[in-house]
Amino acid sequence: MSIEVRNLTLAYGEFRALDGMSVSMPSNSIVGLIGPNGAGKSSLFSVISGFIQPLEGEVRFLEQNLSGKAAFERARMGMCRTFQVPREFRHLTVLENMMAAPGDQAGESLWSLVFRRRRVAQEEQALRERAEKWMRFLRLDAVAGQPAGALSGGQKKLLELGRILMLEPRCVLLDEPYAGVNPVLIEQISERIAELHAQGIGFVIVEHNLHMLAKLASSLVVMDRGKLLAQGRPAEVMADERVREAYMGA
Numbered sequence: 001m002s003i004e005v006r007n008l009t010l011a012y013g014e015f016r017a018l019d020g021m022s023v024s025m026p027s028n029s030i031v032g033l034i035g036p037n038g039a040g041k042s043s044l045f046s047v048i049s050g051f052i053q054p055l056e057g058e059v060r061f062l063e064q065n066l067s068g069k070a071a072f073e074r075a076r077m078g079m080c081r082t083f084q085v086p087r088e089f090r091h092l093t094v095l096e097n098m099m100a101a102p103g104d105q106a107g108e109s110l111w112s113l114v115f116r117r118r119r120v121a122q123e124e125q126a127l128r129e130r131a132e133k134w135m136r137f138l139r140l141d142a143v144a145g146q147p148a149g150a151l152s153g154g155q156k157k158l159l160e161l162g163r164i165l166m167l168e169p170r171c172v173l174l175d176e177p178y179a180g181v182n183p184v185l186i187e188q189i190s191e192r193i194a195e196l197h198a199q200g201i202g203f204v205i206v207e208h209n210l211h212m213l214a215k216l217a218s219s220l221v222v223m224d225r226g227k228l229l230a231q232g233r234p235a236e237v238m239a240d241e242r243v244r245e246a247y248m249g250a
């Protein structure tokens with residue numbers, strides 16, 4: 001199982017955030033995606049997950065070309081991303097945020113509201129149970145009734161992960177899960193990622209905390225200026241002279 005990225009180009013005006021990016025990454029392991037600020041890591045996540053269309057190039061996942069598939073279709077295939085800045089609904093509770101994640105419940109159409117009330121109630125109950133299971137897993141159950149806007153930085157990252165888990169992902173693109181998170185919660189987030197991976201979920205993780213990332217990731221992909229710079233085992237990649245130069249130049 002892999003994510004195949006071929007010759008992606010993405011431009012913001014004149015500036016090429018992705019400039020011929022190609023890489024093949026396993027989608028069922030833990031891959032660290034690193035590179036200096038502005039290298040194009042978040043842009044790559046946006047293109048893989050279908051939030052932005054590239055100018056050129058293609059992404060393949062599960063042997064399928066994803067071009068033309070909307071973000072929700074890719075999420076249904078199991079390809080999900082989190083955002084560098086968490087996007088919780090601040091005024092909703094943690095539980096409500098979790099339950100707002102999935103897309104195709106019967107409760108969303110007027111038809112089912114009128115004619116299938118019982119089924120809607122049953123589905124809502126099942127959804128709530130699933131949300132409660134993941135909140136316990138993420139140690140968010142104690143804050144289930146609090147508004148999400150009141151959570152700490154680390155708890156918001158956990159909630160962001162929780163909302164993705166409600167979609168039953170196969171591969172999760174995590175954008176800076178440790179940014180703005182205190183050291184205790186960084187450890188907790190790492191443990192949860194490792195447990196989820198043991199359950200069969202793959203991760204690609206963008207992170208500037210290379211020390212924590214190297215403990216989790218079995219391989220690293222390095223980007224610089226919108227393209228692939230290096231790829232390999234963490235120790236090899238960190239020792240690569242070109243990688244050191246890219247970081248020092250930034």
Ligand SMILES: Nc1ncnc2c1ncn2[C@@H]1O[C@H](COP(=O)(O)OP(=O)(O)OP(=O)(O)O)[C@@H](O)[C@H]1O
Pocket residue numbers: 012017035036037038039040041042043044084
């Ligand atoms: N919406 C946008 N409009 C214009 N330029 C953008 C936009 N989004 C990103 N960029 C630029 O594209 C480049 C790549 O951005 P991107 O967010 O992909 O980098 P990154 O590797 O995730 O960096 P960081 O580590 O700082 O998060 C940067 O120079 C950024 O300023």
Ligand SMILES: [Mg+2]
Pocket residue numbers: 041042043084
């Ligand atoms: Mg980024």
